[in-house]
Amino acid sequence: xxxxxxxxxxxxxxxxxxxxxxxxxSEVVAICDLRIEAAQELADSLSTRAFAKLEDALKxxxxxxxxxxxxxxxxxDNIKTAAAxxxxxxxxxxxxxxxxxxxxxxxxxxxxxxxxxxxHVVRWFPEYxxxxxxxxxxxxxxxxxxxxxxxxxxxxxxxxxxxxxQMSGGAVLxxxxxxxxxxxxxxxxxxxxxxxxxxxxxxxxxDHTLVTLRFDNGVIAHIEGNWAxxxxxxxxxxxxxxxxxxxxxxxxSMPLIIKHRSSDGTNATTYVPDFVAxxxxxxxxxxxxxxxxxxxxxxxxxxxxxxxxxxxxxxxxKSISTGEPITLA
Numbered sequence: 001x002x003x004x005x006x007x008x009x010x011x012x013x014x015x016x017x018x019x020x021x022x023x024x025x026s027e028v029v030a031i032c033d034l035r036i037e038a039a040q041e042l043a044d045s046l047s048t049r050a051f052a053k054l055e056d057a058l059k060x061x062x063x064x065x066x067x068x069x070x071x072x073x074x075x076x077d078n079i080k081t082a083a084a085x086x087x088x089x090x091x092x093x094x095x096x097x098x099x100x101x102x103x104x105x106x107x108x109x110x111x112x113x114x115x116x117x118x119x120h121v122v123r124w125f126p127e128y129x130x131x132x133x134x135x136x137x138x139x140x141x142x143x144x145x146x147x148x149x150x151x152x153x154x155x156x157x158x159x160x161x162x163x164x165x166q167m168s169g170g171a172v173l174x175x176x177x178x179x180x181x182x183x184x185x186x187x188x189x190x191x192x193x194x195x196x197x198x199x200x201x202x203x204x205x206x207d208h209t210l211v212t213l214r215f216d217n218g219v220i221a222h223i224e225g226n227w228a229x230x231x232x233x234x235x236x237x238x239x240x241x242x243x244x245x246x247x248x249x250x251x252x253s254m255p256l257i258i259k260h261r262s263s264d265g266t267n268a269t270t271y272v273p274d275f276v277a278x279x280x281x282x283x284x285x286x287x288x289x290x291x292x293x294x295x296x297x298x299x300x301x302x303x304x305x306x307x308x309x310x311x312x313x314x315x316x317x318k319s320i321s322t323g324e325p326i327t328l329a
Contacts, residue, residue: 003026004026005066015282019286054081073097090286091105095306095307099310106303109303116302120178122281152175190328195211195320199320243260
């Protein structure tokens with residue numbers, strides 16, 4: 001049984017806390033948030049205790065895991081506190097705001113001997129898992145190029161920390177980091193990054209970016225991130241291979257499509273049936289983390305994965321600011 005203290009009582013904190021409360025091998029023993037009223041409200045709904053700070057909870061109760069769901073700039077401080085107390089850590093993506101902070105977080109956890117798991121949840125979306133499985137199986141031959149899109153509404157409230165691109169990292173660090181991590185999972189190391197976007201312009205309340213990645217294996221990926229969609233959330237992937245094309249769109253009733261060109265020059269299209277998910281991707285990722293702790297295994301997403309995703313994002317932000325492509329060491 002994993003006893004969990006959730007830090008952050010916002011949208012993700014509530015999501016994580018309710019999932020842990022529903023899992024047979026986890027128990028929520030504390031909710032921590034500087035907004036003590038929000039912490040108390042969530043804690044009351046789960047019949048547990050509320051604290052303003054993680055340090056306060058550490059003084060009063062015993063637990064095994066700290067789950068961090070606070071704004072990005074606060075992740076490192078919470079990781080330091082949790083690791084110093086010998087607690088295993090789940091941290092919402094991104095792991096930190098900068099590559100130096102992310103590397104420090106990884107180092108601190110390694111030195112403390114605690115597990116660091118980063119919440120790159122797209123790896124647990126069934127459509128994305130199926131896409132990777134099809135790529136790995138050679139269903140479309142060798143991948144040549146990928147086009148990915150992820151968009152959402154603008155954050156128009158100036159009081160929302162997301163809208164402060166210096167705090168959140170904008171659409172690059174907080175939105176398409178999902179696609180960047182998933183593409184790393186599929187294709188490995190990124191060699192070069194080139195990006196354009198609004199990050200350097202600091203347009204209030206919205207962001208838009210185009211990022212191109214070249215992988216060591218030759219695959220090229222184009223990723224569009226958009227924090228200005230009036231019609232809400234949308235994500236798409238198109239994977240072009242030597243023997244066919246994979247298409248996914250969150251807006252279609254048959255979201256995953258495989259298109260092949262046969263040897264006689266004709267085309268064949270296969271519509272993959274909808275997935276019936278009985279558990280959310282967030283449940284699946286946290287269940288995976290908890291089971292790994294129970295079994296003494298390394299989670300599928302490690303601190304290193306969190307660091308490398310930020311390394312690529314930071315290169316994209318630098319490319320936007322300088323107008324130059326960035327080669328990764």
